[in-house]
Amino acid sequence: MTAEREIIAAIRARAPRFRGGVRIGIGDDCAVLQPKPGHELVVTTDMVLEGRHFRREWHSPESVGHRCMARGLSDIAAMGATPLAVFLSIAVPAALAEPGRGQGSGKPSWIDRFTDGLLALAMEHKVTLAGGDTAESPGGVLTDIVVLGEAPKGEALLRSGAKAGDVIYVTGALGGSAAELAALERSPRWRAEARGLAKAEDGMHPQLFPQPRIAAGLTLRRRGLAKAAIDVSDGLSTDLDHLCEESKLRAEVDAAALPVHPLAMQAEQRGWAPSALKLALNGGEDYELLFTARPETRVPKQIAGVPVQAIGRMLPANALKPRMMLRNADGSTEPLAAKGWEHFRKG
Ligand SMILES: [Mg+2]
Known part of the structure; x- marks a missing residue:
């Protein structure tokens, strides 16, 4: 197996699946989502760059994973929506995927600990990691997270709804x-x-x-x-x-x-x-x-x-x-x- 496939397999093995919303998750060409009848999907995407949004010397891997998830979920919260599914694309330097990768007795890798932080928050909010992509980065860490949520049709909270006097x-x-x-x-x-x-x-x-x-x-x-x-x-x-x-x-x-x-x-x-x-x-x-x-x-x-x-x-x-x-x-x-x-x- 390539390192990339091992990373995906390790994340998949640990990713929680919650009922509803995600009919097909990691493992197929696409995820298949099914929002509740009468609901609309809300979608947000957020990029995180090492050196720009965090520093590896200051932020633990769990913190980076948590913050990555928190940024996406916060946008869903602002819409008054329920989070359904998250998609994570991540590029890391090869050294951060070694050693261990959560299999056997080796120390967990940076990406293992990143995944711990990300999934802990995902589980708290019962949102399924339903797909993503990995790549080796020639430089620092880069992540891109997409979170989908649902809200009853026409009821999502918008920035445009305020009136004078509010x-x-x-x-x-x-x-x-x-x-x-x-x-x-x-x-x-x-x-x-x-x-x-x-x-x-x-x-x-x-x-x-x-x-x-x-x-x-x-x-x-x-x-x-x-x-x-x-x-x-x-x-x-x-x-x-x-x-x-x-x-x-x-x-x-x-x-x-x-x-x-x-x-x-x-x-x-x-x-x-x-x-x-x-x-x-x-x-x-x-x-x-x-x-x-x-x-x-x-x-x-x-x-x-x-x-x-x-x-x-x-x-x-x-x-x-x-x-x-x-x-x-x-x-x-x-x-x-x-x-x-x-x-x-x-x-
Ligand atoms: Mg926002």
Whole structure:
């Protein structure tokens, strides 16, 4: 067997199959999917590049696998959809597929541990790995994940559903992921701990093991609470800007209302990052849900076990004014620019 076929066989042997949705999975030319009657498919694709989205010195293989899956699932969550199937294409340098590959007593390879992280999260959300591709990479690791989900026809949550007057909400806390990235960069102790980390509880390592808000997204759709939604992948300011653009509205955010992650506070105190507020506004990869609800809608303080916080409001479009404003604690306002930062971007 070629190394590629061995990798596929090893992944296939461990990939869980869940009932419904996937009629034919790994092993045929195509997967055969069957969404529930009256449902539509939602599809998202996400590429992850070593050195761009993660560093092998900082992120354990399990973390890379988990994050790869989390990115895809987070988009499904933002649509209020149920994940059905995932397709994974991965290119790794030959050395990362050796030794062991999970057969016999050898140490697990990098790709074994990557698969552990990816499948652990897939199992948590009962999504079937239904296909993919592997190749040897001449350089670093590259993965491309496709996740399919289903939602009742016409009911998927969209970025375009907001109206002027809607209240803006966010789940969980913001800035933790970027704060942990700063910690990985600045703190040798943090790096040492991260290296062996195979999993983490929700919120403890927001950069290494973010939690996609699938259950919260489903509740927002089923109960008709959210009118527009997006996941916070690039950073609140950038993702809110997308929502404003698609809904053709402006927005105002209350700085004092932002649920700043405790790790972002810590990063500011320790000098790992200049401002916790900036991390919450612009630090991406939180994978929380940003959504709007009509002002008369009673939105619970907690949804599917995740805190929910009102952080601002949608305003009518006005070409003469900035698209987003930030209201400071003293009542003053300033324009809010979309500054979600891209990790490892130079200059
Ligand atoms: Mg998204």
